[in-house]
Amino acid sequence: MKRLLGLIVLLVLMLAACGSGEYETIAIDEVSAKQEAGYTVLDVREPYEYEEAHIAGAENKPLSALREEEFSGLPEDRQYVVICQSGNRSQEASAILHEAGYDVVNVSEGMSSWEGDVE
Template identity: 55%
Template sequence: MKKLAGLLSLLVMFLAACSNNGASYETIPLNDVVSQQVQGALVIDVREMDEYAAGHIPGAMNKPLSEISEGNYEGLDPEQDYVIVCQSGNRSKQASGILAEEGYRVTNVEQGMLSWTGAVEK
């Protein structure tokens, strides 16, 4: 009986640790980015500065995942809608999770700049 109680306790702790406290975000395909911009969302490119400088979605701001991971949210407004993009979709997913947890309104882009066929700013 003690083993069962111990296992149940571990399960509850594990589930609590995996919980994101209700923070969530939507994931959209890359081709929906422009329509999100038209609706007022700001694109955040979470690649490093050199990757961003090589070419990014017009109007996108650069906020590298490395800064977001360190808790640097300078320049971000919790009332603004954001679309998060990276090179392939991995870093944007990580950044979206962090920012959603902090209360920001974010939408993750499932692909990244590797698949982007639209206009690019340098």
């Protein structure tokens, strides 16, 4: 029984190590470090939400545009930290962008949890 359990654990670890090609998800308090490392913050809220307040230096590309495969203005050679208001839209946007070949990191929370400076 121990051997079977060990084999199952090993199999799970091997599958996890292979990765699913998914994107990384980070907490809101890791966003600044990613920005300092050269990532571009991509705010996927609607323009009126973005204009109310957004992280300094963030770019806006609404999820509604990404759903239509509207990627203009998003160079593929950049790394993006994807954020929204609560974490739901950024998750969908990250999946869309990842599928399109972009290097993305999703923020599990959103602007509702952001405590840093805003523009």
